[in-house]
Amino acid sequence: MTLDISAIRKEFPILKTSIGKYPLIYFDNGATAQKPQAVIDCINQYYQAENANIHRGVHHLSQLATEKYEAARGVIKSYINAAHDYEVIFTKGTTDGINLVAQSFGKLLQPGDEILISQMEHHSNIVPWQMIAEERGLQLRYIPINERGELDLTTIDELINNNTKIVAITHISNALGTINPIEEIIEKSHKVGAKVLIDAAQSLQHTTVDVQKIDCDFLVFSGHKIFGPTGVGILYGKEDVLNQMPPYQGGGDMIKTVTLEKTTYNNLPHKFEAGTPNIVGGIGLGKAIEWLSQFDLEAIAQYEQELLDYATEKLLKIEGLKIFGTSAKKCATISFLIDNTHPYDVGTLLNQQGIAVRTGHHCTQPIMDFYKIPGTIRASFSFYNTKEEIDLFIGALNKAVMMLK
Amino acid sequence: MTITEKEQGLIDSFSIYDDWMDKYEYIIELGKDLPLISEDQKTDENIIKGCQSTVWLAAEKREDKIIFTADADAIIAKGIIAILIEVMSNESPDTIINAKLDFLKEIGLQEHLSPTRSNGLVAMVKQMKMYALALKMK
Ligand SMILES: Cc1ncc(COP(=O)(O)O)c(C=O)c1O
Numbered sequence: 001m002t003l004d005i006s007a008i009r010k011e012f013p014i015l016k017t018s019i020g021k022y023p024l025i026y027f028d029n030g031a032t033a034q035k036p037q038a039v040i041d042c043i044n045q046y047y048q049a050e051n052a053n054i055h056r057g058v059h060h061l062s063q064l065a066t067e068k069y070e071a072a073r074g075v076i077k078s079y080i081n082a083a084h085d086y087e088v089i090f091t092k093g094t095t096d097g098i099n100l101v102a103q104s105f106g107k108l109l110q111p112g113d114e115i116l117i118s119q120m121e122h123h124s125n126i127v128p129w130q131m132i133a134e135e136r137g138l139q140l141r142y143i144p145i146n147e148r149g150e151l152d153l154t155t156i157d158e159l160i161n162n163n164t165k166i167v168a169i170t171h172i173s174n175a176l177g178t179i180n181p182i183e184e185i186i187e188k189s190h191k192v193g194a195k196v197l198i199d200a201a202q203s204l205q206h207t208t209v210d211v212q213k214i215d216c217d218f219l220v221f222s223g224h225k226i227f228g229p230t231g232v233g234i235l236y237g238k239e240d241v242l243n244q245m246p247p248y249q250g251g252g253d254m255i256k257t258v259t260l261e262k263t264t265y266n267n268l269p270h271k272f273e274a275g276t277p278n279i280v281g282g283i284g285l286g287k288a289i290e291w292l293s294q295f296d297l298e299a300i301a302q303y304e305q306e307l308l309d310y311a312t313e314k315l316l317k318i319e320g321l322k323i324f325g326t327s328a329k330k331c332a333t334i335s336f337l338i339d340n341t342h343p344y345d346v347g348t349l350l351n352q353q354g355i356a357v358r359t360g361h362h363c364t365q366p367i368m369d370f371y372k373i374p375g376t377i378r379a380s381f382s383f384y385n386t387k388e389e390i391d392l393f394i395g396a397l398n399k400a401v402m403m404l405k
Numbered sequence: 406m407t408i409t410e411k412e413q414g415l416i417d418s419f420s421i422y423d424d425w426m427d428k429y430e431y432i433i434e435l436g437k438d439l440p441l442i443s444e445d446q447k448t449d450e451n452i453i454k455g456c457q458s459t460v461w462l463a464a465e466k467r468e469d470k471i472i473f474t475a476d477a478d479a480i481i482a483k484g485i486i487a488i489l490i491e492v493m494s495n496e497s498p499d500t501i502i503n504a505k506l507d508f509l510k511e512i513g514l515q516e517h518l519s520p521t522r523s524n525g526l527v528a529m530v531k532q533m534k535m536y537a538l539a540l541k542m543k
Pocket of ligand 1: 030031093094095096122124125170172173174199201202222363
């Protein structure tokens, strides 16, 4: 199936925006993706005609809202091919999901146990582990990266050892674009009995992930990066692991019975969903994934690869431009610097020309420390972007460089 | 020249340019005339907090006037601090402390700088006023 990009673009009202006299060129998809009309309509429809609290009322609207929310869970379950609906837990986002696992699974760990992350993790997949490690006397170790911005697996057999209890790794690096060999890492981890959490914040919008096939124990992602609303995300966890874990937060919905002395906890997934959730967020995320699923994901991946190759080739023609993250396996994200220019200057002048890129450390300071740079300019594409936009971007970039040199 | 006259001068200069790219070109140009801070004053204490790029600012009192010097590792930030220095330097502490800097709105700097950089602008002004306050006591 081929993609009709101009028809797809028409589904995103925000892409018609102008910035001054320039059309918006949105290359900050790694930070958040834009929303198609179908998702916007779904959110509107919910507040206009369906709003009620869920899991609580016998009345019509409450049942309708509950059904839609649970149907969304089903859509997500199918998209990642979880074995059961109740293995799909609604969270606030990737960060929230990682904190949940770190705090809850972390309580099962003993002093001296090891947690393994990598040098290319987003701060969201570093700090929660540092916090629990400090709290419980755990060892936090990391897989280093090489010059190309890939995981350096030469010492992996020592890093994953009998003390390793959990390995938390990003599938795709938000700062470098590198796609990591997660299946290999999962297999090695399981050999020593360690659990594996995959940070899929940057992956599910570009490629499909079958959680049963890759056999990860946890997978987390954010709704807003996959064309859904902000403030909602997913934690997938295997039933048996989730059942061993203590609740993360207490409150309504997560209980079976409460007396003033003792509470018994609800079953999955409710055990981990305390309080009124982001109902419209969950329903909107279900809609976003339904919307995305109408396309051939292979075709999307192939088209984004074309955008990546095209942009990379054009960028490298700019004198003094260096790309950080040069793995052969990359998603459509390019981090770069240009000799003798500051990324903020370049970002500001691109912004003046209607182009949205991100500048800075991208919440991955250890990567910046590795390359000894303060930050980069990052262009990250989605399948609604086009080669024409890349041409305009290159033109604007050349103009910026001319002004700055 | 009074501070108001200096502000008016900048408003006039900026009014020549319609296009924001041209205004930025001019900002970059102004950065080249920035009275540079000496290398030994480029210390961590002299870095203005709240800017995305690194901006150093120093101040000294000569007779009754405050003289500012600065530098930045990003060219646009350098231009912006140069504009502020053009207006604020060589003024009395009280004038600096009370300066409203309405010209920033008029030349459109405030709204046209990205939120983070606009915070940087606010941080620059705040730091200049802090220096004026501290040096007033001396
Ligand atoms: C790889 C990765 N992990 C985690 C996060 C955090 O996601 P959120 O801020 O939606 O919780 C991001 C978002 O930038 C990311 O790119």
